Structure formats: C-alpha cells, structure tokens
Amino acid sequence: MDLYVAALGFALVSASVIAIAAVGFTMQFGITNLINLAYGVVMITSAYVAYALNQLGVTIWAGLAAGAVCGAVLSYLLNRFLYAPFQRKGTSHIGMVIISLAASLMLTNVVLAIVGPTSVSYTQDPGPTIRIGAMVLTTVQVLIIGIAVLLMLVIHALLTLTRLGKAMRATAANPSLARSCGIPTGRVIDGVWLVTGALCGLAGTVAAMNSDSFAVSNGAGYLITILAAAVLGGAGQPYGAMLGAVLIGVMTELSAAAISPEYKEVVAFGVLVLVMVLRPQGLLAKVGALAPAG
C-alpha cells in the first residue's frame, strides 16, 4: 500500500510537469487551431539549453529562465516563419499536421546533430527529502510542484484579468469576429506563441530536472503524454489540460508502480485512444475532435 501512496507522490510531480506542458500545448491548439507536433522537441531543446547553463554552474532559477526564453523564442520563430505562412495560404488541418511533423523531424535532428544521441543528467543537489506520510519527495520535486501551481495561477490570471488574456479567449472563440472588433489578432497570436512557448520551455527544463537522465529521444514520449492529457481534458481547454495532467500523472505513476515503468507511455496512449473513442471532446469540451474535417 505504501508503494502506491509513494507513487501518488510521484504522480503529483509528474502531473505538475505534464500540466505546465499540456496547458501550453492546448492553448496553442485552442487559439491557433494548430496541433504543434514540434512541441516535444522544443521542450527538449530548452532542456538542453538549461543543461548547458547548468554545466557552467548557474543557479537553478537561471536555468529555468533560460529554458523559458529558449522555448518562447523557438516557438515564436516556428510560428512566424513556418506555421503562419502556411495557414495564411489556406492549408488544410491535415496539411498543417504534416508540416508540423516535418518541422519536428528537422528540429529533432538539428539538435541531435549538435548534442549527439547520448543522454545527459542535470548536476543538481536534490536537497533534503521531504516526507508527507508515505510520500517521499526531494526538495527539487516539491519545488517543481510549487512552480506548476504558481504557473497555473499565473495563466489563470492572464486569461481572466489581463487584456491580452481576454483577447486570447476572444480569438480562440471566433477569430474573424475578434478581428472585426478591433483585436489585433496578429499580435495576439504572437503573444500566444511567446507565452505558450515559455511554458513549453519551462516544462522541458522541469521534466529534465525530474528525470535521472534525458536525451533527444525523450521528445516523442513527452509529446504522447501531453497529447493524452490535452485530449483527455478537452482540446483547447487550459483548465481541462490541468485536469487531464493530474489524471494522466496519477494513472501513469500508479501503473508504473503496479506493472513496470517502461509502459508509462503505453498507458498514456491507451488513455488517449479510449478518450478518442468514447468521448473525443474530452472532459471539458469546447471545439471537439468531432468537428468537420478541414
């Protein structure tokens, strides 16, 4: 039983990492109607940037900041020079998926060419362990949970209190209407990619901090887990993504304890398939998977 409570503790950390990533991913989809398959590799790239700084001995906070900046810049450029031009051309949804897949492949291999295939680890002092009942977590892990909670509050505040956030929600609901109301949708979308890109970078950095080691090949696994969380919660719904992240985190960690850690992504995939079959619009629906194909 203790094993499962401990797994629950890891689930909280997992959920935190997934939540940061999934919220960013789902916002990209909700506001720009784009499934950004390059999300996983941007996470990994940001993790490597933070790792490079980590090897130079900077603090954990500088590493996080660097990861966020890397993610924001990369995502912004990806949209500006690749996604947006194709969308303006009227490319279909499926065409955009092919393009984002090609971009993901290219970026993955550029990073691979630079850093190589071997895995690396953060040198960090995990800090004193903290015990809550049968849950055993390192300070870093508790820190990650804290960062996730903080970021969720920040995003909530952004969406509900700021002008940019409201503009984002308006653009997500009805882009042409938003434009005719005078919302500078081009700038809003730039803002979306910067904000969600920062989330992506932070998520990658935090995920790397949470693992024993990471390599370029981890990108695909991240993407699958994020997809599962986002679809489970309802594509395009940030609060849904948070809920989805918690559920996926719990399910994967419990299954890792019960079966084997190697099958974590398989469980996430299983959830993804079940959701797509039984309730494609997710738990908190908005635009669903049942929408007519474009």
Add this chain to the structure above:
Amino acid sequence: MSAGPAPRPLLEASAIHRHFEGLRAVDGVSIDVLPGRVTGLIGPNGAGKSTFLAVLAGTLPASAGSIVFDGEDITSLPPYQRARRGLVRTFQLPSEFARLTVLENLLVAAPGNRGDSLIGALRGRRYWIGDERRLVERARGLLARLGMAAKESDYAGTLSGGQKRLVEIMRALMLQPRLLLLDEPMAGVHPAIVGEIAAYLEALRDEGITILMVEHELQVVDRLCDPVVVMAQGRVIGRGDMAALRQQPEIVDAYLVG
C-alpha cells in the same frame, strides 16, 4: 384546387427537437411535405431552419421526434441510407468535389454503376464500361440542358458560386431523388444567376420532383413555393401561402425581432 382525397405526405416530420449544449435549435417542429410541391421554409436568422433540414437529412441526429419518409421510419438512419432511399440534400456552403471535373461530380453521385465497388474495379474496365457510358450520357444530358456542357472537363473547384450551386443540384438529381432538400440554394449566388436557378427549379417542379427549400430570398420563395412554412426561434409560427402569411402581423414581427 381539385377535389379528391389529399395525397399522403411524402415526408412527415413529427415533434422534432434538436438540442445541443443547452441551445434549443429546433424546439418541437412538425412539418408534412406533400409530393409534387415545392415547400418553402423561411424565417429570420437563427430560427433553426438549416438545423431542421440537417436533422431531416440525417447530418444531425434528432434529440427527439420522428421522421417518416414514404411510410418508412427513417429517424435513426444515417445520411447515406436516407440518400439511397431518395432523400437527398444540398448544402448551404459550396460542397462541390473540387478536384473532380464537373462531369465526374455528376457521375460519382449516380448509383447503379457496377464499377463502384472494390470487386467491380478489380474486374477491370470491360466489366463496368457499359454502365459508365450510360451514366455519362445521362449526365451530359443534364449539363447540356443547363448550358454547362462546355465545362464538363473543368475542375469543379474553378467554377463560380452560381455554377457550383447548379452542379450540386444536378449532382443530387443523378440520384433520381424523390425529395430534394435544398439548403439556401441562392446563398452566395450572383443575382443574375438566381433567376436561372429558379427557372430550373420550376422546371423540376413541373416534372414532378418534390422539393423542400430553406431560403432567404423571398422573391424566389414567392415564385416557387407553395406552401410556405415560417419558423422562428426553433418553432413553426405560420403555414400557408406567401400572400396570406404577409398579412399576419406576428409573422412580420418575427422577421423584425428575430
């Protein structure tokens, strides 16, 4: 009006409801469509007309109610089975098969082609060429009648809005439908072509095809439709001929308010 028993309705829609996420788009609509007539369905924006049409065609499921087509309950049938029984719809937005030629658009609609199955295709051209030729002739006849014979090898995506609309109607006709559901056939069509399409629909009516038509262009409705059903806010608020309906103040109000 001739004496004699009233013809049985071709389509009987009873107490149709369509709710989606709290919105009652169609709120208890019952309409009978009589054979050989063009029934108009009009009303202000958001009245639920297109939604109702979609429920009749099967594109959207009804939340409640029943649809009986020529004596058969089709309420739970998917769109493709309704089409095979002679209930064919067109769409408000252009829905041509863009990268097929105009002739192919018509040919693909026609049932009864032996080559239109995997086994038929694998058996080779000799097996299906007879059916194909027969259908090509029929399709060409339709195109010639509307003066579009010269366009038969153009990709349908390159046509103008009005031409696309005509192709969609001809495409539906290749199925020899018993009831044609037209969703705003004049939407997005150049005013000069509206008359042409209206004349074509008149001719179809005279040939005995039954039509249910959602339309905003009241002149067209005047010319073609009898009877006319008025919807507002998901409900039927009037039925009859246009002249009589125009006299009823609540109908006029609905248009101003809705």
Add this chain to the structure above:
Amino acid sequence: MTYYLTTLAVYAGVDMIACLALSLQFGTSGIVNFSFIVFQAAGAYTAAVLSLPPDTANGGFQQYILGLEAPFPLPWIGGAVVGGLLALPVGLVVLRRLRSDYQAIAMLVLTVIANTVITNARPFLNGAAGLSLVPAPLAAQLDTGAVGYQYLYVAITAACVVLVFLIAQRIVDSPYGRTLRAMREHEVAAGALGKHVVALKMTIFVVGGVIAGLSGAILVGFIGLWAPATWLYPETIVLFAALIVGGRGNNVGAILGAVLVPIGFFEATRFIPPFGPPGLIPALEWVAIGSLIIGFLWWRPAGVLPEPRHVFPPTSPLGTIPARGRR
C-alpha cells in the same frame, strides 16, 4: 557491384509497393495513415515467424512465437493477410468519427507505442534485438548465396510491383476510385449522396494494409532480419515525402517518388564522404527530408506528377465512346 545493384533493385521494388499502397490510402482516399510502417512491420514479422524454425533452434538465442518453417510463398501470403487483419481494429478505432488531424495523430502515436511494446515484450518477437537468421524463400531448394538467386529475387519482386501497380491502377481509374476521390474532397457531401464513407475508408485501409504487409514480407525475406529500429515512425515520413515529391493520387507519381526519395536521396547521400561526428550525416539527411516536404508543400503541393484529370471522349454519333483519353 552486382550485389549492390540487386540489393538496390529489391529495396526499390519494396519501396514502390509501399508507396503505391500509401498512395491509395493518402493520395486517392485522403486517409493520412501515419501508422503505415506498422503494417509493413507486421507483414515482415509475420513472414519471419512463419519461415523461421521454432525459437529453440540455432542455440535458442532468440525468443519468438510460432516458428513454423513454412515454405514459400506461405510466409508472404501470411504477411499480407496479417497486414490486412491488423488494419481492422486500427481502422475501426481511428477512422470512424474523428476529424482528420486527430486521426493522423492517433496513428502516429500508435506507431511509437507499437514500437515500444514490441521492444519491451521480449518473448513475443524477441524485443529490441529483433529477429535474425530469417530463412530466405526457397532456401531449402536453392543456393541463396549465388548470384542467380539474387536475380531471381529481383524478378519476383518486380512481378509483385507489376501486380500491385495493376491493382492500384484498376482501383484509381474506376468509378470506385472516383468515389474514393470524392470522399477525399468532401466527406460529408459524399455521404449525403449515398456513399458509405466508413465502409469505403475501412476497405481501402485494409487493402493498403495487405499490400504493406506484402512489402514487409518481401523485404524481410531478402535481408533476413527485422528489428524495432527498422520501423521507427520517421520511416512513414519518408514514404509521405516520396508521395509529396512524386505526386499524390498518381500511381506513376508514387513509383517516381519511391525512386527519388527513399532510393535516390538516401543512395545519393551514401556517396558523400563522411564528415563531422558520426551520426551527423543521417541527422542532416532527416533535415533534408523535412525540407523537401515543406518545400514541395509550399511551391508544388501536387508533386512532380500531379493527379491526372479524367476526361471523357465525346459520344460518337453511333452512340459509343472510344477508348478513354487522359489529359
């Protein structure tokens, strides 16, 4: 040199068959099958475990199911059949109600997961190490080391290419092919005209699966081994690149694409002298593949050989139509 050319020819044949299958699914019917490689792998694994001896043989260093030592052509038939059978559950789950980009994502994820599962479930198909020492077809009757055998293999592969091409042409040029294209253009309108879209998609998905399985069987019979590393998800992307470059919805374009991309591109880069750290050139190859896809989608989305326009000759005064022309 001869061995190099015959190897190249077999690989080219396998890639042509794979591209033709994917073209039926993607080019003609609009199904973006990002899991294509899984069906080729299923065919290869099936052919392997059908032709291998029981896993206790050769010192028992491999663990796998079956091992029936079945004679040619049973392993190939088995591979094709399994490719088609696998298409049933996958298609039923993915192809029915989802919008197109969700479908594609689900299939992409399926590839990654299938690979993970096979890698980790060692007793099934020998896990990460994969299967090796797979007997070549007719190994008992012929000397598989001889040059003559190589030529024979090329000939059999070529015969399969011709067979698949004829099947694909018959499908695409028929009224059935027209229905598939209409479904690709506007699924809802096709349904409103009486087409059973789900049945159409499932059928072509299974047909593609059968052909993909055959291609896997042909390949594994030649190279004698098959491991998870052979069928990672980027392999499907190479085939998509081939179709995007060669021409979608055009069977000759599919063949051209197979020659240009998996064969031409990767063979051409083989001759570049190695530079930089190991793994740099493969990485750059993938970057180039991605650029090819994006470049063609921007400047020439139809590919080198676009889908031909179907033109019908005028009805002659006698009421018959002569042989149909193409423009």
